[in-house]
Amino acid sequence: MLRRRLGAYKGVVTLVAGRGPLSTDPAGRFAPPIPAGAVYIEPHPRRVQAVLGGRIVIDTEGALLVHRQGHPLSYAFPADTVGGLPSEPEPEAPGFVHVAWDAVDTWLEEGRELVHYPPNPYHRIDCRPTRRRLRVSVAGTKLVDTDDTVIVFETALAPRLYVDPALVRTDLLRRSETSSYCNYKGFATYWSAGEVDDVAWSYPDPPPESLPIKGFLSFDAARADVTAELPG
Numbered sequence: 001m002l003r004r005r006l007g008a009y010k011g012v013v014t015l016v017a018g019r020g021p022l023s024t025d026p027a028g029r030f031a032p033p034i035p036a037g038a039v040y041i042e043p044h045p046r047r048v049q050a051v052l053g054g055r056i057v058i059d060t061e062g063a064l065l066v067h068r069q070g071h072p073l074s075y076a077f078p079a080d081t082v083g084g085l086p087s088e089p090e091p092e093a094p095g096f097v098h099v100a101w102d103a104v105d106t107w108l109e110e111g112r113e114l115v116h117y118p119p120n121p122y123h124r125i126d127c128r129p130t131r132r133r134l135r136v137s138v139a140g141t142k143l144v145d146t147d148d149t150v151i152v153f154e155t156a157l158a159p160r161l162y163v164d165p166a167l168v169r170t171d172l173l174r175r176s177e178t179s180s181y182c183n184y185k186g187f188a189t190y191w192s193a194g195e196v197d198d199v200a201w202s203y204p205d206p207p208p209e210s211l212p213i214k215g216f217l218s219f220d221a222a223r224a225d226v227t228a229e230l231p232g
C-alpha cells in the first residue's frame with residue numbers, strides 16, 4: 001500500500017499560503033499595508049458538484065472561494081444548495097456555508113474530480129526548457145550532472161529544476177511507497193536511492209499545464225546533495 005506524504009501536498013498554495021500576498025511571509029508587499037487577518041472572498045462561476053453515496057448532493061454555479069490566512073482554499077455555498085449536509089456559516093458571507101471536505105465521497109469541478117482542496121484560480125505553472133545546471137549526488141554517488149533541464153515556475157513557490165530520466169542514473173533509484181497529490185501536477189511517484197528514502201519525485205500523468213515535466217525527476221535538497229542553478 002502506498003503511503004501518503006502528508007507534508008508534500010505541493011499544490012497547497014493560495015493567496016494566503018506559501019509566499020502568497022495574504023500569507024504570513026509574502027514575496028511582495030502592499031502599499032499601504034492591508035489589515036492582518038484579511039479574508040478575500042470572490043465569486044466562483046464554475047460548476048461545483050458533490051457526490052455522496054452515488055448521489056449528487058450539491059450542484060451549483062453559485063459557490064464562492066474563500067481565501068483565509070492559515071486555512072486551505074475553500075468553497076462557500078448558498079445555504080439552500082447543500083441540503084441536509086453538515087455545514088457551518090461563513091461569517092464573511094451571510095447566507096453562505098462551508099461543507100467539510102470529507103462530508104461527501106467525491107468533489108467535482110466542471111467534471112474534474114478533486115483531491116484535498118479546490119483548484120486555485122491564481123495558481124500558475126510555467127515549465128520552461130533551460131540550460132541551468134543540475135548536479136545531484138547521494139552518499140557520494142553521482143546521480144545527475146547536466147544542463148539539459150526544465151525549470152518550473154509555480155505561483156508562490158521557489159523555482160525547481162526537473163530532468164529527463166534518460167539523464168539520471170535511474171539504475172540507482174527504486175520506487176518508494178510514498179505518494180502525494182498536487183491539483184496542478186497530479187499524483188507524484190517517489191524514488192529512493194541506497195539507504196536514503198524519497199530523494200526524488202516525478203509526475204507520471206500530469207494535467208495539461210504540466211505536461212512538459214511528465215515523467216521528469218526533481219530532487220529533494222534535504223535528502224540528497226543537490227546543486228541547482230536557480231534564480232537568486
